[in-house]
Amino acid sequence: MEHFRYGWILAGACLLLALSATGRAAETGEDACIACHQKVSPGQVADWRASKHSGEDVGCAMCHGEKHMTAQDHKLAELPDEKLCAECHEEQFSQFVKGKHNLGWSSMMAMPVTHLEPDELIEGSRGCGGCHNMGVKSKAQKEKQLELGYRYQNNSCDECHTRHAFSKREALNPRACQQCHMGFDHPQWEMWSSSKHGTRTLVKQAKDLPEGANAPKCQTCHMPDGSHNNHTAWGFLGVRLPFPEDAQWKQDRITILKALGVLHPKTGEPTALLDAVKTLDLARLTQEAWQTERDKMLQTCSQCHSKAYAQHQLRMGDDMLRQADRLMAQGIEIVAGLYQEGIIPKPESYPYNYPNLLFFMRTGGGDLNKLSHIDQILLKMYLKHRMRTFQGFFHINPDYAYWYGWAAMAEDLGKIQETARLMRATHAKGK
Numbered sequence: 001m002e003h004f005r006y007g008w009i010l011a012g013a014c015l016l017l018a019l020s021a022t023g024r025a026a027e028t029g030e031d032a033c034i035a036c037h038q039k040v041s042p043g044q045v046a047d048w049r050a051s052k053h054s055g056e057d058v059g060c061a062m063c064h065g066e067k068h069m070t071a072q073d074h075k076l077a078e079l080p081d082e083k084l085c086a087e088c089h090e091e092q093f094s095q096f097v098k099g100k101h102n103l104g105w106s107s108m109m110a111m112p113v114t115h116l117e118p119d120e121l122i123e124g125s126r127g128c129g130g131c132h133n134m135g136v137k138s139k140a141q142k143e144k145q146l147e148l149g150y151r152y153q154n155n156s157c158d159e160c161h162t163r164h165a166f167s168k169r170e171a172l173n174p175r176a177c178q179q180c181h182m183g184f185d186h187p188q189w190e191m192w193s194s195s196k197h198g199t200r201t202l203v204k205q206a207k208d209l210p211e212g213a214n215a216p217k218c219q220t221c222h223m224p225d226g227s228h229n230n231h232t233a234w235g236f237l238g239v240r241l242p243f244p245e246d247a248q249w250k251q252d253r254i255t256i257l258k259a260l261g262v263l264h265p266k267t268g269e270p271t272a273l274l275d276a277v278k279t280l281d282l283a284r285l286t287q288e289a290w291q292t293e294r295d296k297m298l299q300t301c302s303q304c305h306s307k308a309y310a311q312h313q314l315r316m317g318d319d320m321l322r323q324a325d326r327l328m329a330q331g332i333e334i335v336a337g338l339y340q341e342g343i344i345p346k347p348e349s350y351p352y353n354y355p356n357l358l359f360f361m362r363t364g365g366g367d368l369n370k371l372s373h374i375d376q377i378l379l380k381m382y383l384k385h386r387m388r389t390f391q392g393f394f395h396i397n398p399d400y401a402y403w404y405g406w407a408a409m410a411e412d413l414g415k416i417q418e419t420a421r422l423m424r425a426t427h428a429k430g431k
């Protein structure tokens with residue numbers, strides 16, 4: 001395919017050269033795209049000219065086909081997916097499909113809440129879909145997208161080295177990760193950039209550190225050796241199997257998994273959702289899988305720190321997660337009590353009569369008039385503050401780990417206790 005395309009373009013280029021001698025260059029082939037798009041969208045053409053592709057005969061038609069040639073038929077232009085890039089970049093593609101980014105679209109779609117939100121915030125590349133356009137889409141996923149009237153977002157290889165410059169240097173800059181790894185529930189950009197690791201990187205960029213000085217950026221730790229296969233030990237949800245040996249932590253972990261809907265709240269048996277967790281690699285499910293990622297990370301730290309030092313730092317991170325889980329489980333159990341007593345009615349779309357962390361801020365299960373305040377506090381405790389506690393710790397950020405993380409969790413638990421008391425009192429009066 002690659003050779004076919006190359007050959008085709010080369011033949012086209014020769015033909016065009018011959019044609020341009022007769023002054024008819026703009027009628028067919030690659031030059032026609034450029035000549036017209038120079039007027040229609042000059043910024044794109046300039047970007048492409050600045051890319052390595054332009055010097056390598058990888059032109060507009062190579063990626064978009066030749067069916068569209070006039071201002072009226074632009075819908076005939078192909079919008080290429082990752083497989084087109086793979087024709088020439090097999091190595092990066094095969095790493096990428098083994099990594100976590102390849103599951104971005106599918107894991108978003110697996111969330112019940114996704115289907116309650118406006119399409120513009122999903123397929124329309126803002127909101128959830130703006131960051132989760134990561135991963136090769138299946139045929140069914142593409143068809144769904146078209147059916148809803150969304151034609152773009154077919155490619156995730158342009159998320160870090162953006163089109164049409166497709167620049168490696170851009171992707172190596174930590175700014176390339178910022179749009180998605182920021183904000184409410186995963187502020188890695190904010191945590192890293194104000195940590196010593198980030199400060200050093202930024203100071204070095206400003207040339208205020210000697211050339212040889214070290215500074216790790218996102219890519220150093222998460223794409224070592226330029227690998228497009230990204231994974232961490234704990235991942236986003238901060239859960240894993242097997243259960244911890246510590247009895248209290250194990251109990252707390254079970255409570256959290258119930259609230260995630262992975263274990264049945266009554267029986268403690270795995271639910272159908274556990275299969276999704278497996279398929280979507282939402283957590284490392286064996287000690288080996290977890291340890292492999294941890295060892296890789298330690299290897300990276302050891303480029304600049306002693307191994308013992310790095311091990312100590314990461315072990316403390318694990319321990320913070322244990323302590324955060326203690327607060328979290330207490331919060332869940334209080335709210336679960338209100339469900340059991342019938343003080344909070346089970347929202348229709350909830351699978352069980354139990355708090356569910358996967359409905360995010362939509363605790364009424366789609367009905368915005370039925371939001372329960374205490375559920376909202378619980379969701380923020382999990383998604384915002386528990387995340388900050390351990391993510392901030394791992395990204396060496398004192399303020400995120402304490403004030404925005406741990407301290408905020410303690411505040412949430414206080415609010416949950418107080419609100420539950422008030423709800424019980426009001427409920428008793430109403431009877």
Ligand code: HEC
Nearest residue numbers: 032033036040060061064065066068069070071074075077
């Ligand atoms: C005669 C002018 C002309 C020529 C020649 C031309 N285009 Fe276009 N192209 C357009 C116009 C006009 C649009 C629509 C712009 C808009 O929507 O504002 C467009 C849109 C596109 C789109 C976006 C399609 C979409 O669905 O949004 C792509 C991709 C594209 N052109 C690629 C090419 C390629 C590749 C070639 C050469 C094979 C080419 N164009 C030749 C005028 C041209």
Ligand code: HEC
Nearest residue numbers: 037044045048058059060063079080152153154155158163
């Ligand atoms: C290496 C492959 C590649 C090359 C070369 C390439 N494009 Fe694209 N182009 C893409 C990808 C990927 C998208 C995004 C597709 C999507 O969102 O589904 C895109 C999207 C577009 C769009 C629609 C989105 C927008 O921002 O307007 C236009 C128009 C377009 N390209 C024009 C061009 C033109 C003109 C050239 C030549 C100067 C060119 N492309 C060269 C890969 C390429």
Ligand code: HEC
Nearest residue numbers: 052053056058062084085087088157158161166167168169
């Ligand atoms: C027909 C072959 C071909 C296709 C298709 C292709 N590329 Fe390339 N790409 C190349 C060549 C050749 C280079 C230059 C390699 C070099 O200089 O080492 C390159 C370079 C790159 C680079 C490195 C640029 C730099 O700054 O060093 C990136 C990133 C890249 N391509 C991304 C993509 C993406 C994303 C797609 C799909 C949208 C794609 N390519 C499609 C052939 C292709």
Ligand code: HEC
Nearest residue numbers: 107108111114127128131179180181186235236237281282
């Ligand atoms: C600002 C970009 C952004 C937005 C908006 C966003 N996400 Fe995410 N999402 C991410 C990133 C980045 C991660 C990985 C974070 C981490 O590992 O710390 C993630 C992780 C996830 C995960 C967990 C994947 C895993 O393997 O653990 C799910 C599920 C998810 N998001 C669903 C959603 C849904 C549903 C929405 C909308 C309600 C949404 N996201 C909105 C960027 C975003």
Ligand code: HEC
Nearest residue numbers: 082085089092093096156157159160168171172219225226
């Ligand atoms: C999460 C961000 C990200 C995504 C998504 C991404 N890349 Fe990259 N890409 C990078 C980074 C960072 C580098 C530089 C790696 C290095 O050299 O250390 C890079 C480098 C490249 C290069 C240049 C390799 C070289 O050494 O010359 C190619 C080609 C490339 N990527 C293709 C792809 C393709 C194809 C996809 C989609 C399957 C893709 N990338 C998706 C971040 C990304």
Ligand code: HEC
Nearest residue numbers: 177181188189192216217218221232233234235236391394
């Ligand atoms: C010095 C190395 C280092 C740097 C630099 C770094 N991270 Fe991390 N990152 C880690 C460690 C360690 C973990 C936790 C690994 C584990 O689960 O054991 C982690 C975890 C993550 C996770 C999973 C969820 C979480 O936060 O625990 C994401 C996503 C992530 N980092 C993204 C980023 C982004 C984006 C940047 C740059 C803005 C960045 N990281 C900078 C070391 C680093």
Ligand code: HEC
Nearest residue numbers: 100103104107131132159177180218222230231232235236
């Ligand atoms: C377009 C948005 C986007 C960009 C840009 C992006 N990411 Fe991600 N990243 C995500 C999403 C979404 C996920 C969660 C994927 C899933 O659902 O499994 C994720 C997951 C990750 C994870 C895996 C965490 C885990 O669960 O183990 C790491 C590590 C990571 N990204 C690092 C990076 C780095 C480093 C960069 C920049 C070079 C980057 N990302 C750029 C959206 C993005």
Ligand code: HEC
Nearest residue numbers: 196197200214215216297300301303304305310313314396
């Ligand atoms: C590319 C080099 C590099 C890598 C890789 C790296 N660090 Fe660092 N780290 C530094 C530098 C430089 C500093 C700031 C100077 C200092 O305190 O040693 C620093 C600071 C720290 C600090 C704060 C020290 C203090 O006294 O405030 C901790 C903790 C830390 N790193 C842990 C880690 C961990 C854990 C990893 C792996 C996940 C890691 N580092 C990876 C270079 C690196």
